[in-house]
Amino acid sequence: MSDATGLKIAARDVDVFYGDHHAIKDVSVAIADRTVTAFIGPSGCGKSTFLRCLNRMNDTIDVCRVSGTIELDGEDIYDRRVDPVQLRARVGMVFQKPNPFPKSIFDNVAYGPRIHGLTRSRGELDEVVENALRRAALWDEVKDRLSAPGTGLSGGQQQRLCIARAVATAPEVLLMDEPCSALDPIATAQIEELIDELRGNFSVVIVTHSMQQAARVSQRTAFFHLGDLVEFGETGQIFTNPQDPRTESYITGRIG
Amino acid sequence: MTDIAGVRPPRLLTRDARTRRRNAAEFRFRLYGRVAVCIGVAALIVLLASVVANGVGAFRQTFLTLDLSLDAAELDPSGARDVAAMKKVTTIGYGRFLTRQLKAAIAERGIRIEGITDSDIAGMISKAAPAQVRDRVLADPGLIGRTVAFRLLANGRIDGYLKGRVTMKSARLDGNVSPAQLRLSDALRKDGMLAMAFNWGFITSADASELRPEAAGLGVAILGSAYMMIIVLFLALPIGVASSIYLEEFAPTNRWTDLIEVNISNLAAVPSIVFGILGLAIFINFAGLPQSAPIVGGLVLTLMTLPTIIIATRAALKSVPPSIRDAALGVGASKMQAIMHHVVPLAMPGVLTGAIIGLAQALGETAPLLLIGMVAFVRDFPAPPPEGFLDPATALPVQVYNFTQRADPAFAERASGAIIVLMVFLLAMNLVAILLRRRFERRW
Numbered sequence: 159m160s161d162a163t164g165l166k167i168a169a170r171d172v173d174v175f176y177g178d179h180h181a182i183k184d185v186s187v188a189i190a191d192r193t194v195t196a197f198i199g200p201s202g203c204g205k206s207t208f209l210r211c212l213n214r215m216n217d218t219i220d221v222c223r224v225s226g227t228i229e230l231d232g233e234d235i236y237d238r239r240v241d242p243v244q245l246r247a248r249v250g251m252v253f254q255k256p257n258p259f260p261k262s263i264f265d266n267v268a269y270g271p272r273i274h275g276l277t278r279s280r281g282e283l284d285e286v287v288e289n290a291l292r293r294a295a296l297w298d299e300v301k302d303r304l305s306a307p308g309t310g311l312s313g314g315q316q317q318r319l320c321i322a323r324a325v326a327t328a329p330e331v332l333l334m335d336e337p338c339s340a341l342d343p344i345a346t347a348q349i350e351e352l353i354d355e356l357r358g359n360f361s362v363v364i365v366t367h368s369m370q371q372a373a374r375v376s377q378r379t380a381f382f383h384l385g386d387l388v389e390f391g392e393t394g395q396i397f398t399n400p401q402d403p404r405t406e407s408y409i410t411g412r413i414g
Numbered sequence: 415m416t417d418i419a420g421v422r423p424p425r426l427l428t429r430d431a432r433t434r435r436r437n438a439a440e441f442r443f444r445l446y447g448r449v450a451v452c453i454g455v456a457a458l459i460v461l462l463a464s465v466v467a468n469g470v471g472a473f474r475q476t477f478l479t480l481d482l483s484l485d486a487a488e489l490d491p492s493g494a495r496d497v498a499a500m501k502k503v504t505t506i507g508y509g510r511f512l513t514r515q516l517k518a519a520i521a522e523r524g525i526r527i528e529g530i531t532d533s534d535i536a537g538m539i540s541k542a543a544p545a546q547v548r549d550r551v552l553a554d555p556g557l558i559g560r561t562v563a564f565r566l567l568a569n570g571r572i573d574g575y576l577k578g579r580v581t582m583k584s585a586r587l588d589g590n591v592s593p594a595q596l597r598l599s600d601a602l603r604k605d606g607m608l609a610m611a612f613n614w615g616f617i618t619s620a621d622a623s624e625l626r627p628e629a630a631g632l633g634v635a636i637l638g639s640a641y642m643m644i645i646v647l648f649l650a651l652p653i654g655v656a657s658s659i660y661l662e663e664f665a666p667t668n669r670w671t672d673l674i675e676v677n678i679s680n681l682a683a684v685p686s687i688v689f690g691i692l693g694l695a696i697f698i699n700f701a702g703l704p705q706s707a708p709i710v711g712g713l714v715l716t717l718m719t720l721p722t723i724i725i726a727t728r729a730a731l732k733s734v735p736p737s738i739r740d741a742a743l744g745v746g747a748s749k750m751q752a753i754m755h756h757v758v759p760l761a762m763p764g765v766l767t768g769a770i771i772g773l774a775q776a777l778g779e780t781a782p783l784l785l786i787g788m789v790a791f792v793r794d795f796p797a798p799p800p801e802g803f804l805d806p807a808t809a810l811p812v813q814v815y816n817f818t819q820r821a822d823p824a825f826a827e828r829a830s831g832a833i834i835v836l837m838v839f840l841l842a843m844n845l846v847a848i849l850l851r852r853r854f855e856r857r858w
């Protein structure tokens with residue numbers, strides 16, 4: 159559900175510390191519903207860190223501290239009453255490194271629907287799995303070996319398997335951390351197509367190092383630099399008419 | 415720097431000095447490795463060969479086959495076939511009866527040995543044989559009045575003669591056996607009355623006293639060890655695995671958990687006899703559990719095995735890549751689901767290895783059991799579990815120790831035989847572990 163302004167996630171004054179290291183500095187971002195938001199910036203600027211705040215994956219890192227508020231549909235996800243497990247079922251994630259379970263391809267995709275009880279019969283589950291694999295552009299390659307181990311796939315296939323796994327759970331928001339870094343141009347195009355399609359129902363946040371990709375798939379772009387959110391706005395505007403000199407030098411290839 | 419290429423022109427077909435040195439070093443290292451492996455294997459083979467060579471004898475035993483006409487007047491004086499009344503005839507009575515029958519059988523076959531006395535003839539059969547006959551008759555009074563073939567244990571020295579341990583020369587110096595008896599053995603052997611057969615009694619019967627090594631068996635020790643392994647398996651494995659999972663995955667890192675961690679590592683290094691003292695103080699003196707009971711032994715061995723299992727399990731859990739946990743959490747699994755569905759199955763082979771190492775250690779442990787009284791001489795079999803856990807029993811390694819403490823040379827053979835049984839147990843456990851590990855690993 160989104161409110162009248164179409165706001166899905168509102169992050170305000172977020173600071174993240176890894177021990178003494180100040181990784182995210184007072185960042186405020188509004189992520190709209192049914193849009194694709196791209197995070198760009200040089201390596202180590204905190205894109206992954208910020209992305210992991212949005213579904214509280216940072217909770218698993220002992221030294222990590224988050225302050226500020228992040229609201230999903232108007233509810234603070236860092237509120238004490240929130241169970242992060244419930245949150246993560248709604249805000250799914252694809253990680254920077256492909257991390258399939260050492261189980262069969264089928265079980266990888268079926269895991270989310272199974273633990274959340276999304277399907278009532280085996281037939282329904284088969285359907286969900288096939289659908290997810292098709293959307294992740296993997297179905298044709300694996301349809302004959304669904305019981306083969308997911309870890310036996312190539313790096314790019316593994317990444318698409320992870321995307322299928324995330325999609326199968328039907329999250330409202332999908333966080334993707336460089337989902338195409340291990341993919342060839344064909345698979346990349348398919349994933350971009352998927353992202354575009356997902357936009358019909360979900361919001362997608364994607365971290366990418368490819369300017370072209372950000373320009374192609376996203377409607378809004380955030381540029382991070384050394385933990386600061388330098389600039390955030392319409393993708394077209396960021397790429398054609400950046401307001402900050404740092405943004406300009408990054409997208410023209412002078413820093414990063 | 416830049417003139418290296420000039421000094422040493424690149425040639426692939428001739429090896430330069432640096433490559434030769436490197437290859438020589440690698441060759442030497444491989445050689446050391448092979449030598450080390452050979453020494454290890456040779457030591458193992460020598461050890462196994464000596465144990466087997468010394469111990470196989472225990473699995474064969476000399477028996478005397480004798481047709482006994484179970485005379486009613488002698489074995490059931492009241493004539494009522496009443497077991498209570500028949501019990502009045504003691505093993506001494508049966509002993510005299512047996513001697514007479516054996517003497518008659520010898521005479522009947524026309525065997526004559528010079529200088530043989532009645533006590534020589536009585537000494538041919540084991541001191542355990544009268545009880546053997548008596549038990550069978552009391553169990554089935556209907557046998558009385560009939561002629562029944564009995565396979566009686568031969569005396570340990572006669573058994574030793576057939577196995578080559580006792581010779582004519584040693585018999586002359588030995589107060590327990592005479593050359594006449596050995597000549598009688600030869601004659602009976604030719605006749606077929608005296609022969610060797612597989613010794614089931616070694617595996618199934620209880621220990622026997624110093625005077626009758628031929629009757630000593632491992633039955634009580636095997637049961638005792640098995641009971642203790644059951645206790646250790648059902649206590650140490652769940653406790654160890656549960657506490658490892660908690661410590662590794664859930665516990666916060668603070669001073670307390672650090673302290674617990676250090677203590678567990680230290681506990682693994684504590685000499686096992688200390689656990690025996692602990693068991694004596696806590697389980698026997700404080701909790702009032704019976705001495706020599708498998709329950710106490712099992713508890714002590716559980717304490718001893720826990721650190722091993724915990725350390726192995728935690729290492730196995732640590733080796734599961736964190737990305738798997740992230741993956742599960744990322745699709746909305748709870749921490750518990752992530753651990754139970756993904757982390758523990760992946761760690762399972764390591765957990766099993768740890769559990770088997772721990773169990774094997776416990777199976778072979780002697781020192782703590784000595785302190786809690788499991789070294790006692792136990793003739794009666796413990797009852798089936800669970801009551802049997804409280805009955806006195808011994809354990810295999812303790813039985814080995816016990817056998818080696820006895821003077822009669824026939825016990826040396828039995829000690830090695832007991833070691834063989836112990837090793838078969840260990841082998842079986844390792845086999846189970848390997849099979850289980852395969853089952854868990856094969857899937858991926």
Ligand SMILES: Nc1ncnc2c1ncn2[C@@H]1O[C@H](COP(=O)(O)OP(=O)(O)OP(=O)(O)O)[C@@H](O)[C@H]1O
Nearest residue numbers: 176179181200201202203204205206207208219221
């Ligand atoms: N688990 C951690 N513990 C301590 N510091 C961390 C941890 N993860 C990241 N950091 C630090 O936080 C900063 C931001 O890291 P982050 O992974 O968010 O960068 P990124 O923008 O995703 O980079 P890349 O594009 O290379 O993936 C870096 O300086 C990094 O060293």
Ligand SMILES: [Mg+2]
Nearest residue numbers: 205206254335
């Ligand atoms: Mg990153």
